[in-house]
Each structure stands twice: as C-alpha cells, then as structure tokens.
Amino acid sequence: MELEQAWYHISPMGATLRDFWRLYRKNRLAVWGLAVIVIMVIAAIFAPYLTPYHPEKPDFTALRRPPAWMPGGSLAHPLGTDHLGRDMFTRIIHGGRISLTVGLVVIFFATSLGIILGLISGYYGGRIDAIIQRIVDTLLAFPYLILATALVAVLGPGLQNMLVALAYKEWIYPCRVVRSEVLAAKNKEYVEAARAAGAGDLHIMFREILPNVFGSVIVVATLRVAWVILMEASLSFLGLGVEPPAPAWGTIISEGRRFINTQWWISTFPGIAILLTVLGINLVGEGLRDALDPRMRE
Amino acid sequence: MKFFFDRMLQTIPVVLGITLVVFSLMHLTPGDPVETMLGSVGHISQEDIDLIRHELGLDQPLWKQYLGFLGGICRGDWGMSLRYGVPVKELIRERLPATLELTLAAMLISLMIAIPAGVISAVHRYSLVDQASTLVSLIGVSLPDFWLGLVLILIFSVGLGWLPGGLRLGFEIAWPPTTTGLLLVDSLLAWNWEAFWAAMSHLLLPALALGAPLAALTMRITRSSMLDVIQQDYITFARAKGLREMVVIIKHALHNALIPTITVIALNMGTLLGGNMIIERIFSWPGLGQLVVDSIRTYDYPVVQGAVLLYALTYVGMNLAADLVYTRLDPRVAL
Numbered sequence: 001m002e003l004e005q006a007w008y009h010i011s012p013m014g015a016t017l018r019d020f021w022r023l024y025r026k027n028r029l030a031v032w033g034l035a036v037i038v039i040m041v042i043a044a045i046f047a048p049y050l051t052p053y054h055p056e057k058p059d060f061t062a063l064r065r066p067p068a069w070m071p072g073g074s075l076a077h078p079l080g081t082d083h084l085g086r087d088m089f090t091r092i093i094h095g096g097r098i099s100l101t102v103g104l105v106v107i108f109f110a111t112s113l114g115i116i117l118g119l120i121s122g123y124y125g126g127r128i129d130a131i132i133q134r135i136v137d138t139l140l141a142f143p144y145l146i147l148a149t150a151l152v153a154v155l156g157p158g159l160q161n162m163l164v165a166l167a168y169k170e171w172i173y174p175c176r177v178v179r180s181e182v183l184a185a186k187n188k189e190y191v192e193a194a195r196a197a198g199a200g201d202l203h204i205m206f207r208e209i210l211p212n213v214f215g216s217v218i219v220v221a222t223l224r225v226a227w228v229i230l231m232e233a234s235l236s237f238l239g240l241g242v243e244p245p246a247p248a249w250g251t252i253i254s255e256g257r258r259f260i261n262t263q264w265w266i267s268t269f270p271g272i273a274i275l276l277t278v279l280g281i282n283l284v285g286e287g288l289r290d291a292l293d294p295r296m297r298e
Numbered sequence: 299m300k301f302f303f304d305r306m307l308q309t310i311p312v313v314l315g316i317t318l319v320v321f322s323l324m325h326l327t328p329g330d331p332v333e334t335m336l337g338s339v340g341h342i343s344q345e346d347i348d349l350i351r352h353e354l355g356l357d358q359p360l361w362k363q364y365l366g367f368l369g370g371i372c373r374g375d376w377g378m379s380l381r382y383g384v385p386v387k388e389l390i391r392e393r394l395p396a397t398l399e400l401t402l403a404a405m406l407i408s409l410m411i412a413i414p415a416g417v418i419s420a421v422h423r424y425s426l427v428d429q430a431s432t433l434v435s436l437i438g439v440s441l442p443d444f445w446l447g448l449v450l451i452l453i454f455s456v457g458l459g460w461l462p463g464g465l466r467l468g469f470e471i472a473w474p475p476t477t478t479g480l481l482l483v484d485s486l487l488a489w490n491w492e493a494f495w496a497a498m499s500h501l502l503l504p505a506l507a508l509g510a511p512l513a514a515l516t517m518r519i520t521r522s523s524m525l526d527v528i529q530q531d532y533i534t535f536a537r538a539k540g541l542r543e544m545v546v547i548i549k550h551a552l553h554n555a556l557i558p559t560i561t562v563i564a565l566n567m568g569t570l571l572g573g574n575m576i577i578e579r580i581f582s583w584p585g586l587g588q589l590v591v592d593s594i595r596t597y598d599y600p601v602v603q604g605a606v607l608l609y610a611l612t613y614v615g616m617n618l619a620a621d622l623v624y625t626r627l628d629p630r631v632a633l
Contacts, residue, residue, distance in 0.1 A: 029436075138315030141610040141617075143572030146590065147319075150602055153594035154326045226440065233442050234576055238591060253445055257580075260448060261456050268452070271445030279440035 023291035030287020036280035040273075044096035051087060055094035056245040059085035064263050080265045082255065088265065091247035092273050098159075098248045099277065102232045103225040106163055110170035111221045117171065118178025119205045123186065133179075136172045144169060144227075145234055152240040159242050162235055166228055177220045181213035215292035223285035226278045233274050249274050305621055309614055316610045321367050323606070324599045325360070332356065371607070377600035381593070386604035389589060395479025396466060397574055397585035403505035404570060405563070408513030413552075413559070416520025420528060420555075421547060431517060438514025443573050447507035447580040454503060462500050464582040471496045504581040508573050512566055519562045523555040557624060564620030571609050 025031060043050065053059075062085040066073040073080060079088035121132040139147075151165035185191060186209070194208045235241040236250025244251055249270040256266025332350050351357050355366055370377065376386040415435075419428040455463030466481055467473060474481070474488040482501070485493035527533065528551055536546045575587035582588075586605055593601035 029433075134311045134315060137312045138319060141312060141316055141613045142319065142606065143569065143609050143613070145572035145575060146606055146609055149575065149590070149594055150323055150606055151326070153597070153602065154323055230440075230442055234444060237442075237444050237576065238579070240594075250442075250444075253442075253448065257448065260452055264452055264456075267445070267448050271442060271449065274442050274445065275437065275440055278442075279437060282436060282440055 020291055024287050027283075027287040027290050029283050030290070033280040033283025033287065036276055037284055040096055040277050040280065041100065043093045044100050047090075047093040047097055050093060051090040053087040053090040055086065055091050055247045057086070059087075061085065062087075064259070066263075067265050079269050080263075082252070082266045083259055083263065086247075088252075088269055091252055092249070092270055095247045095249040095252060095270060096273065096277070098236075098242055098246065099229045099232055099274070102159075102163065102166070103229040103281075106166045106170055106228045107221050107225045109163075110167045110224070111174045111217065113167075114171040114174030115178050115210070115217060118175040119182055119210065121175065122179040122182025123201065123205050123209070129179075132175070136175060139169045139172050142169065145231060148231060148235060149238060149240060152235060157240050157243055162232065162241050165235075166231055170224065170228065173224055174217055174220050177216050178213055181216055182209055185209050185212055218292060219285055219289045222281060222288055226281035226285065229274070229278055229281070301625060302622065305618065309618060312614060313611070316607065316614070317368055317371060318364070320603050320607045320610070321364050323603060376604040376607075379593075379598055379601045381596050381598045381601070386600050389601060390586065390604055390608060393584065393586045393589045396583060397571075397578070397587060399480045399482065400501065400504055400508060400578070400583060400585060401570055401574060403501050404509035404512065406509075407505050408509035408516055409563075411509075412513040412516035413520050413556075416517045416559075417524055417547065417552060417555075419517070419521045420524030423525065428521075432521075435514040435517045438510050438517075441510060443507055443511055444576045444580055446510055447504065447577050450503045450507055451580070461503050463503065464500075464580075466500050466583060467493065467496050468500070504577050504583055507580075508570065508577045511573065512563070512570055515566060516559060516563060520555060520559050523558045524551060527551045527555045560623055561620050564616045564623075567613060567616045571612065 047055075059081070062077065062081050064083055064085075065077050065081040067080040067088075068075050068078045070080075077087050077089070079092065081087055082091070117132055121129045147169055148162075148165040151168055152161055155161035155164060182205075190212075191204060191208055194204050199208070232241060232248070233250035233253075236248035237254045239251075239254065241250060242248045244255070252270040253267045256263065256268075256270075259266055332347050332354070348357075355363055358366070374387065376390075378384065379386055379389055382389060415431045419431050422428055451463040454461045462468060471493055474485040474490045474493050477484055477487055481497040482494060485491075485497055533546060533551055536550045537543070541550075571587075574585060575590055577583070578585045578587035579591055586608075590602060590605045592598075593605070
C-alpha cells in the first residue's frame, strides 16, 4: 500500500499497462463489468453486420413474434419482434450505438469543461472560485432529469439538443472533483518546485497538477457515463430524445408499454440491455477507482 | 447560531441563481416563445401574438422582465397556466399532495429496506449476505427506474393480479373527504378502511419503483459508515463493558453511522423528485411530475417554470435542513 502510493505520486502517468492491470484485476466484479462493456461496444460498432435485419424498417410478415424459447418463436428472431415486425435483437444492438455515443460525447465535453473550470477555481481561488462554485451550487439544486427535460422541451427534441441538455449540468461533477484535488495538490513540493523553476500558471495547472489529478477524473468520468446513459434512456422514454423510429432503448421501452399485457418482451429486453450496460460501467468505474486511486479505497 | 446564519447567507446567491436559470428557460427557445407556444393552434394573426406578448410582459427589456418575475415569486404570484387559465400556484397545490404521498412512501420503504440491510452487511462483512446485498444495491443504482416500474406492473399487476398498476384509487371506491390531500391520512381520518387499503395497494408499486435507487444508495452509505464506526474505540469500549451486541450495534454504532446516511438522503431528494416525473407517468399518478411532463409537451412554460422552481427550492431547503440536523447530531461541525 505504502509503496503503491509512493509510486502513484512519483510517476502517475508512467504507470505501465501491466501495473494497472495487476491492480485492476484484483476486483473480480470489475473484470466482469469490463467484459460486458467490451461486448456491448463491439456489438454497437458492428451492429449492421451482426444481423440481416434493418433496425427501423417494418416487416409486416413477422409481427409480434415471441422470443425463440417461447411457443411460436424461432431462432430467426431470437428476442422476438415488435409491433411492426422489427427484430428486437437488431434494434437493441443499434440502440446501444445511440446510448454509448450519447454517454461518451456528453462526458467528453462535460469533463473537458469541468477540468478547465475546476483547475481555474481551485488554482486561483478567491472571487472567481466563489463565482464558479455558486454556479455549481445552483445547478446542483435542479433535479437532473427535470432540468434536462425542461431544456429539451425548450430547445426541441433531437440528438444534438439532448446532448446540450445533458451536458448543461454534467460538467459540475468533474469540476468539483478537480477543484478539491487541486486544492490538495496546490501546496505540494512538486508545484513549489515548478514555480521556483519559473513555470507559469498555465504550465503548473495543465502540466504539473492535471496529470496528478487525472486518475480521479477518469474514475468520475466513467461513473458519470453510466448516469448519462440512464438519463438518455429516461429522456427517450419520455419522447424527448432521439426521434423515432431510431431505436433508442428508452424509446423501445416506451413503444412496448402499450403491449405490456400481451407482448411483454418489447419493453423488457431493452431494459435488460440498459441494466447490463450501466451496471458494467459502474463496475468498471469502481475497478478503476481501486486501480488508479489508492487513497479512495475502502 | 452563527453557523446557522452563515449557512443561510450562503443560500441567497444560490436561490437567486435558481430564479435566473428558471427565468432564462423560457428565453432559450430558438424562436419566439409565444410562437412556439401557439405552434399547435394553427394560424394566428400578428395582432394576437403581440397581445399575448404584451400580456406576458415579453415586450419589455429582459432585466425588467426578470425583476418582474422575481417580484412575482416573492409576492406569491407564480403566473398563470397558458393551458388551463388558472394560477400556476393553484395547479401545483392541487397536484402536490399526490406527489408528496408517493415521495414519502418511497422514502419510507427504501429506509425500511436499506438501513437494516446496510447494518447487517457491515456487521457480517464479506459474508454471503453482505456480498448479496452489495450486488443487489449495485443493480439498484444501475436500474432505469421507469423500466423497474414497468416490470413491477408486468409481474404484480398483469401477471399475478395482486396489485393495481396505476392511479391513486380505483374507480369503484369513493374518495374520502379531503383534509390533508394524502389519501392514506384522509381515509384514516374518515375511518374508511376500504379506501385506506385501496390507497395502500395503489401506492405500493410506484413507491417501490421510485424508492429502489434511493434504497440502493442508502444501503451502501449505511454499510460503509457503519464499518467506519464499528472500528472506533468507543465501540470496543462498549463491548468491553459487557453490553449486549444488539445494544452496541443499534444504540452506539447506528446512532453515529446515521449522520452521513441522513445527509445522503437529503441530498438525493432531488433525484427522488426527478424520478417522480417518470414514475408518475407510468403509474398514471396524478401528481406534480405528470403535470410537468404534460406542461412541457404543451409548451405551458409558466407551469414548467413554477414546478422547476419549486423542485429546486425544495432541494435547497432539504440541503439546509440536512446541514442543520448534521450540526445537531455532530456538534464538531459547527466549530
């Protein structure tokens, strides 16, 4: 533990992949989570090549087929078809493209903004810190989904507006983490040393402090991807996300609601896809926390 | 007292910020808000549009509009609903009890599950029970709550037929006279057991769906803070005194471990209220969340603004309350 911590501070970015994997592997569930995510990502990337069906085109010769293991089901549609005869499996793996893209894009922009504002806030302190932190407090007061919904309602539905609506509040989480890490790092010797050597503020912030706090940023960003995917699903469920017939998981669940009494599989399977993806990402996030940030271990 | 005062002062800029965000919501529309609102109505003359703009005060400079908005809120004038033509405040007051009842029930259910589970997990650390409840809580935070609601309906309502899958009270049961607006309380006050049980059975599934993520989170927090506390010297001392293990755990350990739990619950009120929106929709629950969704769909901005404002102010209030409770339970904080 002592040694690991020392290693962490001496050479944060110099950790070889093998060292990282040795620490990560200790968390068995995190390895499982990673496996799930890898499968999901591969399925999403190669979605058009994995099944012979189109995700949006109706097929009126195969309406409401049950999953393969039920009477009337066949292996041609392993998870059945929906009310328009579209293959459920095809729609779900295409839905993964939407969810994963939204999750990654929102987190990329939100984290970039959060890092910059967090560095400024923590490094300079004073009035600018007070202003940024009051903005953070203010945004924190709005229930996430309600703010996002209201924003989409105002901006109009669609992918781009949904990204904006989600990123609107999302940046405050990396911002808070970076700020508190910067406050802790600001008075460390290596920062003093850099300053004594004549480094400017920008150099100290981005080249000295940032690499040292990057571990925590990665952990937060990963865990937040899971949350953003849940929120994307919720917005899509409310009809405020990507517009149908695009197969977003939330949209499929919402469409299947009408048939819940008879064709239960339409609403059920996309939910399992969400659960597996979000659970996988959460597990990976915890594994990363164990591997990258020894101080945060239980 | 000084702590209390400082803490109050800190909330002022936040409350102002909240009103600013809520105010700006309406002005973020890419086009003209009035035209967006009237979009579905069909052809409307420019004169009518101007008239509505004037009525809403949209023809005034922005800062003046904002001050007017702020003044209105302070005077208790939250604007008029465009769709219903009644004051927003009245609409909210009408819907609030249903949401309150659901939220409180969800909170109660999740605490009843989460705190015992967290304590047992911590006491029997790494046992099978601990691992199982950790996994369940991980699944709990990863579940989309709306999907959980649907699955609960599918199982308990469609499949088994045990519980109703929507509304607050069936159509066949007469409503008890309204005193508090909370159906459980009202039916008890009227000694109407039939309505009480009906209300209870309608409440169970949505409260479970709404409370699940909170339960998962509360369980994890309770577990980790119990683990912290159990290792403290005073627990060892209490055990050494020969106190029974139950007494040590519940009276000495849990009492202190609950402090972070309370904070987390208060901070997550916002998530709970946000979850309302979607759970109410699934269970046709006539609460505030449904009102917000409907108003968003019909561009009834004043209602959206009022509800969002209420949610945010509730969050700030809960946050403040949590801090104050925290100082009561742990006097070191105030120093």
